[in-house]
Amino acid sequence: MTTVRTLIVVASVRGWNITQMDVKNAFLNGDLQEEVFMVPPPGFPHKPGEVCKLWKALGLNKHHALGDVIDGIGLLKSELARCFAMKDLGMLRYFLGNAVVDTPIETNARYSLTDGSPLPDPSLYRTIVGNLVYLTIIRPNFAHDVHIFQSLLLSTSSSLDLLAFSDADWAGDPSDRKSTTGFCIFLGDSLISWKSKKQDVISRSSTEAEYRTMAFTTCETVWLRWLLANMGVFLHEPTPLFCDNKSAIQIARNSIADLFTKALFSSHFRFFVTKLLMLIVAAS
Incomplete structure (x- = not known):
């Protein structure tokens, strides 16, 4: 999607x-x-003939x-x-x-019960709202997703520049002490990519958890830049990546910080460093 x-x-x-x-x-x-x-098909192993x-x-x-x-x-x-x-x-x-509806919407508008005209058939609207409310009751973990679904708007007048934000919940799972990766990426004013996923390994520090999240966000950003290029949108400036962990930012900016990355997989570090020319790492 x-x-x-x-x-x-x-x-x-x-x-x-x-x-x-x-x-x-x-x-x-x-x-x-x-x-x-x-x-x-291409990629399928087979012998000649x-x-x-x-x-x-x-x-x-x-x-x-x-x-x-x-x-x-x-x-x-x-x-x-x-x-x-x-x-x-x-x-x-x-x-x-x-x-897909091309309708201008005022995002900061406040309405009262007397504004607008009543719908000729409000049953469809009531059905949709009722289903969403019922979904948040029987599945509380869907409450945030339903909120995003209701409020996701795609702008038609913004720029086509990428902006990435990353964060990590260090040792957020009390059962296995694994951290959670979270990121969101905007294209102009429109939110186009987001994810929240538990990390595969246990991070020894919040810096390591944040650094893994930055590496994961970098992969998604590089792929989006490639996708936009295929659509004829060429980004000539680095993509800002915002993170709130100063230690992870310092490691990302220092290409010889091997002493501080012993606990990380070397592949994460090498991939991240090679892509930093395309990214601006900044504190949020």
Whole structure:
């Protein structure tokens, strides 16, 4: 979903037109009446001359989102319709479980009971709100996710610069003393990537836990920079990475701090240092 959110933010800021199409003649796991062979896909180990024998039919049944120039979109639609049975779904409105609505919203507005006009049919709104409230009651651990879902807005007027924040909860799990990695990354004013995950190993200090989190955030940031470059968004400035642990920041800035990183995996340290030219590490 990070890729989808990033694409929608870039398209919104740059004013791209995104349309959607559906493949009608897809088939999934159909039974084959004859022998069918195919060339092994890239990355599949095989000897020269070997092929794959299909036991089930392969197919595709999903939506395709297209963007950029209107004339190019029209030509691509025509070519796809000529080769396949396609259905034009028009402008992007619903994609992978996410509703896409181009509606200006005032984020700091305060409303009273007398503002606006009553909905002609409030049942759908009441159903959605009721389901979310019920979900937070039966699954308290979903309360934060539901809050994010309700308040996540993607800006159409912000810049396309990345901004990363990282934090760690050192030894937060009382059962195994493992720390929790947490980060969030913004594209302009829009939140596009976030994660909270327990670390695989036990950190001996809060500095080590924070440093692992910074390394994990760096990996996500490098991947997002690559993704944006593939969308035609080239970032020529380093990406700021904010952390609230001064010791971890000093280690990240010092390429010869091997004495202080004995407890860390060397791969974390080497990867982090090689990517620091793309990042600005700063205290929040």
